[in-house]
């Protein structure tokens with residue numbers, strides 16, 4: 001078993017790190033955090049510099065990790081304009097891929113994914129937004145909550161109910177995915193402000209008031225939406241693991257530097273603090289290995305939802321653990337430096353794209369069904 | 375809890391329900407308003423623990439802690455304001471014989487900020503530095519070269535909000551000093567910090583209660599997969615465990631005495647507050663991540679206060695030494 005990444009990926013990782021260190025300055029990160037402003041200029045720069053590269057999913061994953069290691073808010077912002085793209089890639093018609101996806105890939109458009117509703121996020125099948133067929137259109141009514149890029153994206157890959165389930169207990173049936181454009185009549189969004197962290201990202205509520213959606217904006221087959229979204233989560237959760245590993249590593253970098261500099265200054269560093277550093281380092285490495293394993297299954301076209309949920313769940317808890325431990329170890333220094341931003345940013349990892357509890361539900365269900373992690 | 379203490383808890387709760395509850399979000403966004411500082415004085419919170427010779431109410435330790443506990447349940451910033459005046463600033467002024475200024479602070483006509491980064495571990499010699507900046511404030515207490523100084527001058531408030539205690543304008547504020555006076559040695563301040571373990575614990579426990587109460591209420595009404603969250607065993611068991619721990623520690627707070635026990639509670643309650651507030655936020659899902667729901671502030675404040683008040687090395691060493699009765703835990 002070889003744990004080293006191929007040379008081209010190592011080289012790519014180095015390039016992203018250099019880009020992030022150069023572009024994600026403390027001043028930029030702080031300004032976007034304070035003002036809750038999306039860094040559009042960084043999105044463009046990242047794309048132009050070639051470090052956003054969809055040709056190789058390993059690169060996407062490593063790129064996310066390295067960017068979040070320097071600044072989670074900016075790192076996520078630079079990589080999130082494509083959020084939901086895999087659904088179109090895998091199931092969109094040629095028309096949809098040409099009309100929307102190609103423009104996202106070249107940076108001419110931004111997209112978002114609308115699954116969560118005010119009434120629930122974990123319980124995806126419980127969604128209320130409905131699309132009723134009327135001639136060659138769907139009429140969409142309802143709302144989506146906490147949608148990343150909600151106030152700035154050009155279109156949203158949106159999960160809606162197009163039919164009542166044939167069996168009442170099978171609520172996941174009758175759901176479909178539609179592409180909803182921001183400029184469709186009846187669409188509106190409300191920016192959500194006052195987030196604890198990742199404040200550079202844009203989050204909004206989407207409201208659909210009799211929005212007419214052309215039939216050709218249906219993604220894949222009617223009634224298969226739930227499966228498409230679950231399949232997507234199996235992909236995106238690996239990338240959330242990458243965000244988390246990046247945050248954990250960033251916090252670890254700062255604590256290592258802090259303790260080393262204390263020692264250099266002649267301030268004794270207790271074993272207690274060194275043990276905390278060891279635990280942070282071990283958990284970060286374990287998360288990274290789980291992420292690699294999940295990625296390896298996924299990128300070789302044999303996704304393993306159990307391992308994916310383990311990777312996302314464990315890495316996200318590790319991100320929060322490392323950021324919190326870093327605050328504890330560095331005390332006042334952490335409070336007055338960028339570490340506090342890492343702390344605020346880290347908590348979202350345990351919430352979005354499947355909360356920690358949801359990941360545990362998936363893991364235990366798969367284990368008890370006999371779908372083990374091997 | 376005796377009858378008198380219970381009455382105190384009820385009275386402060388009533389005040390908080392009427393005066394703070396609906397404004398707590400505004401405190402976080404815009405800072406605690408001038409009128410509220412007056413209200414703290416009118417309620418007798420400022421000076422509550424101080425001797426009558428200083429104009430104080432001479433409340434016993436538990437009575438004072440009841441005030442801090444309740445305030446922290448609604449606004450940790452408000453609790454910290456009362457604590458920093460009563461337990462740090464006023465004793466320092468009085469110790470330095472500056473009774474006139476202390477009187478002004480008691481009346482609310484003068485407010486003094488704390489330059490936190492220089493107070494404790496001595497690691498943060500930043501400029502600008504992390505400080506409370508209670509508006510409008512022309513004075514600040516800071517530590518320099520082993521001395522505690524009262525500095526008069528002008529604050530330049532940071533536009534960056536800090537992690538915690540936003541109601542007090544804590545941030546990387548700058549201060550242009552015009553004159554300064556010595557209030558004592560750094561050790562006198564450390565002694566006050568160390569000597570107020572009970573008060574600090576009261577704040578940690580109060581804010582934990584504020585967060586957990588919100589989580590309990592939320593998990594009664596929020597449904598996923600057709601059931602309220604409270605019906606799921608991990609949610610119900612975890613929150614019940616946290617409530618039990620809170621109950622034990624609250625009982626300890628109001629029934630035990632002594633420096634060692636105070637240190638024990640401070641170590642437990644600061645850890646606990648981080649755990650409790652994190653779970654409370656988590657069970658709110660995405661809503662927990664938004665300021666509007668008033669739960670994320672407890673999570674931020676628990677960590678910020680741990681950094682401000684709990685010195686992981688110093689306090690744990692002091693506790694270890696009191697248990698071993700000799701020098702320990704220093705390697």
Ligand SMILES: Cc1cc2nc3c(=O)[nH]c(=O)nc-3n(C[C@H](O)[C@H](O)[C@H](O)COP(=O)(O)OP(=O)(O)OC[C@H]3O[C@@H](n4cnc5c(N)ncnc54)[C@H](O)[C@@H]3O)c2cc1C
Pocket residue numbers: 112113114115116119120121122123145146147148149195198203348351352353354355356357358361596597598599603606608609656657658659660661663
């Ligand atoms: C900043 C931000 C950005 C986001 N971006 C997007 C986006 O782009 N697109 C999108 O669709 N959504 C997005 N979300 C929504 C996010 O995915 C949801 O918040 C998340 O899935 C949880 O859903 P909820 O908030 O409704 O919590 P709920 O589902 O109401 O859950 C509340 C709590 O209960 C727990 N819980 C629920 N059911 C159980 C159970 N059976 N057993 C034990 N515990 C349980 C949960 O784990 C959680 O802790 C975003 C959220 C945030 C905060």
